[in-house]
Amino acid sequence: MIYILTATVVLLVLVLVFWKKGIQLIAEHKATKDLERHLFPNGDEQKQKVLKIMENITGNRFSESMLMDYFLKIKGLQIVNMNDPIDFWTRKYLMTPTKIRLNYFEQVKFYETFLNYPDDMKKIIIPSKEKEEDEKDTPLIFSEEALSKRFA
Secondary structure (H helix, E strand, C coil): HHHHHHHHHHHHHHHHHHHHHHHHHHHHHHHHHHHHHHHHHCCCHHHHHHHHHHHHHHCCEEEHHHHHHHHHHHHHHCCCCCCCCCCCCHHHHHCCCCCCCCCHHCCCCCHHCCCCCCCCHHHCCCHHHHHHHHHHHHHCCHHHHHHHHHCC
């Protein structure tokens, strides 16, 4: 009798541990594929550009997998309408906290950079050289009246 009770308790503990950790691993594996397909329609090249931008924002403090986890969860919550039916694994993955915590300034920079992602991605990654040259050639002319109003 004691063996059956011990086996039941051990089995119950193993089931609880698997439910806590194993389900999260399965959800992460299945949901990341789905989210990457939606967020990176151009493939791995686009993903690498996003990772490079995020590494610049964070100063290379985190690994690529942690940065990708943060990006997928934040942007995934923005592109997925929770009222529409989505699969269990994606919902489970998006409802877990991110693996990293960015400080305030990094968060602000992240949201400024990726606010309208993927529409603005071309503007962020490939800045227009013509625009930069035009800005350099434009002289800054301020009248004394405008300066006095601005700094008075």
